[in-house]
Amino acid sequence: MRHLMSPLDFTTEELDKLFDLANDIEKNPKKYAHICDDKIMATCFYEPSTRTRLSFESAMTRLGGRVIGFSDANSSSAAKGESVSDTIRVISCYADICAMRHPKEGAPMVASEKSLIPVINAGDGGHQHPTQTLTDLLTIRSMKGRLNNFTIGLCGDLKFGRTVHSLINALVRYEGIKFIFISPEELRVPDYITDMLKENNIPYEEVIRLEQVMPQLDLLYMTRVQKERFFNEEDYIRLKDFYILDTVKMELAKEDMLVLHPLPRVNEISVEVDNDPRAAYFAQAQYGVYVRMALILTLLELVD
């Protein structure tokens, strides 16, 4: 029995297989509509995350399965002080697979150690959010046709953004990737990541302004720059526009560059960019469902 705790749990070959399956689901949804007719997924969300939970629920429902669960710790036995280990032992009796989100880092791993059913980490604090990374990779692979040989710009809060860290760790396994980190000084990518890139001779650049690198990018991964992350308001006001993607900045980009964003967006991408064919963030949300469908089928061993 396998679980998914980190995007690196799967080899690149296994990911290729998973993404092929996701693409087949996209093309032939009817073929998969009843595979999970007799299966139940438990969504154990100890903190609210409507988007991720609905994506999992949509994925399971589209496979014909049913979903049970809770969407915040107060409505679960955790409020009575039950441990994650005990909860998963009980959930194992009720469901065939479990997606767990928890504010504490490592909680899904604790669950996986006691579970009788596959556990998917649906986000554990600031640690991992593997299905978001799988979503990002599937989107890139489906829309670009490859996961190697491109220059990716990662823009915004690169210090605290776990989706960014996860994506970098997942992409370094592919050849010919160049990273361009676009962020204010305060929110630069952590040293352990740049150290890892240096050790592996993977090219990267760090810049402050998005405009100056736009023409080089094959992919642009946007994240939100939150006001509260800045040391003072003055810096925030001075820098915030550097990290807002608008049609003027898009004019500098390649014709086939893709814009990705883990969503929710606040104001870091102007709504006018939504009409640009290069805006891939809503397609990304759709790929999130396909990749979760493929993951459920894979972990339940319902496909070859």
Place this chain on the structure above:
Amino acid sequence: MLNIGKIEEGFVLDHIKAGKSLDIYEHLQVDKWDCAVAIIKNARSEKMGKKDILKVECDIDMLDLDVLAFIDHNITVNVIRNGVIAEKKELVLPKQIKNVIRCRNPRCITSIEQELPHIFFLADAKNEVYRCKYCEEKYRESSKNKK
């Protein structure tokens, strides 16, 4: 000159960094053993200038080499049998240590679920970096909280 009697069976931990012998005593939980112990602090050393030495008369199987290697893998472990050095053991960094140090990350699941073991794995042997198995937070010397 300080004289400490020979031990018949046990171990002599030599080349301990000066001042660290009590840490090792605690980590190895020697206080729980009913045996003769000599702690020699700040002994003269040609190699180190000053060093600590720990002599413990006990069954040799009682020594947890992984814990010792985690604390300092440069320590020389002399195994004593019948009053003489029978063996010198080389210490290698353990791949994993359990309940030796505690994860200090307040966001880690181990911070709220008391019964969970505190397990750290060797993430980077070159730089001797250990990370918590659950949250992957790096272990820092300053956050040491002995069990």
